[in-house]
Amino acid sequence: MEESRDVKQLIGKTFMKIADAIETGSFATKIKIGVTVLGSEHGVNNVVSGAEYAAKKAKDFDIVLIGPKVDTKLEIIEANTEEEMYRKMENAIDEKYIQAAVTMHYDFPIGVSTVGRVVTPGIGKQMFLATTTGTSSMHRTEAMVKNALYGIITAKAMGIENPTVGILNLDGARQVEKALKQLNSNGYKINFAESIRADGGAVMRGNDLLTATSDVMVADTLTGNLLMKMFSSYTTGGSYEGFGYGYGPGIGDGYNRTILIVSRASGAPVIANALEYAAELVRGGLSKVANTEFGKVKEAQFNQVLSSLTKEVKHESAEEDIKAPPQEVATAVITGIDVMDIEAAEKTLWKAGIYAESGMGCTGPIIKVNELKLDQSREVLVKSGVLTD
Template sequence: MSEIRKLIGEALADIVRDARSGGPRVSVGLMAMGSELGAEELAKGAEMAQENFRMLEVVMIGPKVPGFGKLSWIETPDCEEDVAKAMEAAIADGRISGAVALHYPFPLGVTTIGRVVTPGKGKPMIIASSTGTSAVYRVEAMIRNTLYGIAAAKSLGIENPTVGILNVEGAQLVFKALNSLREKGYPIAFGASVRKDGGAVLRGNDILAGAVDVCVTDTLTGNVLMKLFSSFTTGGSYESLGWGYGPSAGEGWKKVISIISRASGAPVIAGALEYTARVISGGLPDKVADEVASAKKAGLDAVLEGLAPKAPCAESVIQPPPAEPTDEEIHGVDVLAVEDGVKVLWKEGIYAESSMGCTGPVIKVPAKHLEKAEEILKGSGYL
């Protein structure tokens, strides 16, 4: 009888707790060791998160930190391997719905979607992506990062997130691929640069201003951006701003595991826990599956197959035709393929030069050959 009373009491306590917090609580695990700032900083972040977000229960995983007995704990020995095993077990048995970790061995195809505070207007912006590897080839990875970034935004309640592509290598190819998917029915909303000429390809000004909801980039660049945005006021030793490196996303991936760094301070730890709880509540894995299915319906697989790197032209057998004034520019050729594109035009008797414009590489041609040159480049797969 006493056991039944105990179970009834616990159930009633859960009902009262859920009513006070506005709904069912989301349990998120937090690795309690590994920070360069000490275990106390992690525990402080956990307390801060629960105070800021009433629907969150943080479950600390690791050696118990004195003075933080009010937090829920899964105690382990003082060993990172034991902490990792306990975290996996807690996810598997449903004790927690997701976790925030300082490191995690994501498989190829899984990446994390970061979120930062942009300093221009204090606007949140998603960085897709920040750790992990969504694909080996940069352009494919950035296209997949777009889908996962949109899914993360939608799981946060942003119904129609605006998307921009950071002007790194491959940006023009990514834009054209995404635009092709849009033309075939994939619903993507491109944002616009704050610069006078606009466009969905973003420069530094745009990410400082938070011009879009989702900034697409390669993971290494995204990782650098996360560190800059989170610690530019502290000199880099303490990450004080933002929501961390974000939750994991990938085709067929079901877990929600977010990443923080060893330099993440309590405010970022709290933000990461809240971000994780919100995307869990918003059904992030299901949102990812929806975006991938929608993109595949619009021809994603064919687009990715067509973007496979091309074999370079044999430079020794192609000589340029006589030089002419080049007063027109052709945009949209990837920086890694621009020299080969020039040689393709030479082979057809059109004089061309490669150059770098303000939004990326261009091929310069005489105005009288512009239309034909564009047709040749499109037919050869460069545009």
């Protein structure tokens, strides 16, 4: 009943705006970007201050707070708990009352990860970190190949027609480079960056991070998350993220919500920048760009290239034909499972007759189960060896 009432209120507001447009003769509507208020380590006022600062600069988008009533001129969708806040945020996006949202501590499904945006201290150049939260794949190398695509999508939505792509020099970087070059040969054109170091190449060194040699810097998500924290708080001691545009939009095949992440440690300047980032992505048609790029890369045998990276290392349990039990409300979260075991954990619970969903929280992989079956689920996972007691 409450959700139905919320939706009706949103629809009512939309019709009021249409009526105003008819009366004034102006049908140009501003973009609306939501921002959730609860959860910041720096308090509600920190988020509100960032939103109000962004609103003062904004010329073609409005900001909607989602959270408890506060003293502000900004519009508020009232919510008094984090659970209610996230639900109303998702409803507002799905009903198209807002076109995007900025939030923190949000769980994306497996296959979706976020592309952060920083301005590097070396020469003050913008760079996209692909990716910074979430998990694109259970397999690290496969994930980094997907991350490259997610970074390209984001950069193109931001108006960079042919972004340069560099691969951070991490374990698996050469495999990622080989896979991306295969896609390039198959017809999905990738503009590889060239390292500033004497030996060049598309595999980037630490120096390239500081100078933003590439528009898109590809890394595994945990490394990207660490880099984002370093870039955003290197002058503050780490407790307050004061620079950059946040951890960015969640990108994934078939994922249609434009939800951008900031950290619980993000300060008002980052929140303001994240709202601007969200508006730019909406203007740039992020969802349309994503659909186009996924279509192009699949024509270049994307899935076959990914399969070649994972066919020898997939978990044995992934080959078992285990069907999920009937769906239940799954709100209880189990953490502490290694990313390589998350699929096995999900299927282990299914095999025991417990409905479970895998996902990725801000601190790592998670399994969601029905609250009444939480203890039983833990026992099953501990017994199977995928979770330590």
